[in-house]
Each structure stands twice: as C-alpha cells, then as structure tokens.
Amino acid sequence: MVIIAVLLLVPDQPKATYHTNQGRVFGTYYAIQYECTNDLHDSIRAAFADFDVSMSMFNPASTISRINSGTDSVADANFVQMYRTAEDVHRLSGGAFDITVAPLVNLWGFGLKNRDHVEPQQVDELMAHVGMERISLHPSADGKSAYLLKSDSMVQVDAGAIAKGQSCDMIADLLVRNGCENYLVDIGGEIVAKGHNAQGSPWRIGITRPIDDVSGERNEVEAVVQSTDIAMATSGNYRNFYYDGEQKRSHTIDPRTGYPVQHSLLSATVCSNSCMRADALATACMVLGSEEALRIIEGDSVSACYLIVAEQADGDSTMLRTIRSSRWKFED
Numbered sequence: 001m002v003i004i005a006v007l008l009l010v011p012d013q014p015k016a017t018y019h020t021n022q023g024r025v026f027g028t029y030y031a032i033q034y035e036c037t038n039d040l041h042d043s044i045r046a047a048f049a050d051f052d053v054s055m056s057m058f059n060p061a062s063t064i065s066r067i068n069s070g071t072d073s074v075a076d077a078n079f080v081q082m083y084r085t086a087e088d089v090h091r092l093s094g095g096a097f098d099i100t101v102a103p104l105v106n107l108w109g110f111g112l113k114n115r116d117h118v119e120p121q122q123v124d125e126l127m128a129h130v131g132m133e134r135i136s137l138h139p140s141a142d143g144k145s146a147y148l149l150k151s152d153s154m155v156q157v158d159a160g161a162i163a164k165g166q167s168c169d170m171i172a173d174l175l176v177r178n179g180c181e182n183y184l185v186d187i188g189g190e191i192v193a194k195g196h197n198a199q200g201s202p203w204r205i206g207i208t209r210p211i212d213d214v215s216g217e218r219n220e221v222e223a224v225v226q227s228t229d230i231a232m233a234t235s236g237n238y239r240n241f242y243y244d245g246e247q248k249r250s251h252t253i254d255p256r257t258g259y260p261v262q263h264s265l266l267s268a269t270v271c272s273n274s275c276m277r278a279d280a281l282a283t284a285c286m287v288l289g290s291e292e293a294l295r296i297i298e299g300d301s302v303s304a305c306y307l308i309v310a311e312q313a314d315g316d317s318t319m320l321r322t323i324r325s326s327r328w329k330f331e332d
Helices: 041-055 064-068 077-092 099-107 120-127 163-177 275-290 290-299
Strands: 017-025 028-036 135-137 144-149 181-185 190-192 203-208 221-227 229-236 241-244 245-252 265-271 305-313 318-324
Touching: 017 041, 017 064, 017 229, 028 163, 041 064, 041 077, 041 163, 064 077, 077 099, 077 135, 077 144, 077 275, 099 120, 163 181, 163 190, 163 229, 163 275, 190 203, 190 275, 203 229, 203 265, 221 229, 221 318, 229 275, 265 275, 265 290, 275 290, 290 305
Parallel strands: none
Antiparallel strands: 017 028, 028 181, 135 144, 181 190, 190 229, 203 221, 229 265, 241 245, 265 305, 305 318
16 A cells, blocks of 8 residues: 655745834824734724714714704714713713813814804803703614704714724724734824734833924923823823913813813823723813812722823923822833
C-alpha cells in the first residue's frame, strides 16, 4: 500500500496592526487609533453620516431638525438614547443641563443665528419656552420606536452639549464589534479609550490649559491623563466666546436664567460610564461653577472630575487652580 500525504497550505491570517483615521466631522476634528486586521475608515465615515441624519441641527432632514420644526415627532434610536441620558443629567444637576436651551443658544449667537445685541426682554420671552418639563418621550404602540411630545410647540431641542460624546461611544462600539480591543477615539477632544497604544502602554491624553483663544491654535497641556479604560469629556469657556462691549459672553448658557455663565470655572473635565454622559456632565459643571459642580460629581458614583479655576493673583493677574474630585485617579 502506498500512502500519499497531502499537505494543505492554510493561508496566513491577516495580522492586526494599528491604524490611524482622521479628518473633519460635525464641525470639528476626529482622530481614531485602533488595532485591527482591517482599516475601518469607510465604516467609520458611514457611521458618522448615519449619526448626522439623526442628531445634526444643521441638517434640515435630520431627526432632531424635524422634531424642532414640528414636521415630525418620531424619535429614532440615537435620539432616544440621547434623551434618556439628558433626562438623567438634567435631574442630577438640578436643571443646569437642559436640551431645550436651543432658543437661548441661538439668541446669544452660538447656534443657527448670527450674533446680535441681546435685550433682557428677549431673554424673558424665550425662557417661557425652555425647560425639559415641556417635553416627554413616549414609546409607540408597537414598542419599536418612540415619539417626542411637546406641551409647547415653541420648544426646540439642542443636543450640541451631548451628541459629540454620544458619537464617541458610537464609534467605540463599532470598533468593538469589529474585534478591536485596543483603541482611542477622539472627536473634538471628547475621548473613549480602551486597552493599550501601539507601544503597549496605557493611553496618555492631555487636558488643555484654558487660555482664551478663539482660533483654537494654542494647545498647552495642563495635565496628562493615563488610562486603559476611560470615557472623558471636557467643556470650557476659553474657545467659544465673544465680547459685547466690555462684557465677555461665553457659549455656556445657563438654562435656569437664560444668560451666559459668569464665574471663575474655566474648564471642566469629567470621566463617567459613557462619553455621552461625561459630555453632558461637563456642560452641567460649567453652568454650576466649581463648588456645585464638585458636589454633584462627588454624589455620582460612576463619575469623577478635574476642574480648572481662575483665581485673582497680585495686581490684575490671575492664576489657575485645579480641583480634583475624590474619584479622580487618572493622572500620571
């Protein structure tokens, strides 16, 4: 008997390598690093496009735009997810975070309308249409979708202070579904990171020093965060502001008063159990100021914060002081 051995050649499996995808989206930059056998940039861009159709206020056909215009009330999955988190942070912050702030954001020139001088009467008129108690989310009869009910047709929803973090979570989920265990998603400074970088070390993320700079070109680092598992967002009043005479107007609007905030808190960085939640909480912190911000973060078992405050020094100069919540353990 002659035995013939047949050697089956198994093709080499693709090796996982680190990829970097970057570009512009949602009016800001994105930079995504991940270890994977394939380059996922086409899938990432497609996910961004789907998210834009859902959450962009600048896309007239988006879910949020149709809800605001009153042409539709159906809320898609992204909107429902955003609403539930916004509702939670609204409650936790005592109303300092409120997605119905859109008319006030527009009035002060930080939304869809051009900047103009604002009179107190205009603020008072719009405040009558602001407040999450004026909207509610209800499941449809078939349980497969939901719709947003407004008790006031003038209510407008603005997801600008939560959607960027939500999009980070979305891309992180996409990476995980494609087998990625090591990745960093950075969309306009909002971060989700897991595992290690290409050198096998924990990810290192800089927190920007809050220096007034509308150009966005100055990026001095105040602190460095190091972690293998983090969802982090930063909000501040040092990039998006203008002067009305001698009065500095920041883009952070207090939905409880209708006016841009004026206090010594310059920057709030928050880590939480999702980047979407961290994004909303960082905005709430900027509305509340350092003392109240620290209080609500200390009372939230899944969150931590790093606050940067301006303090008066000798003469007219100011100095920066940092405040860390008790659960902040991320720095080098």
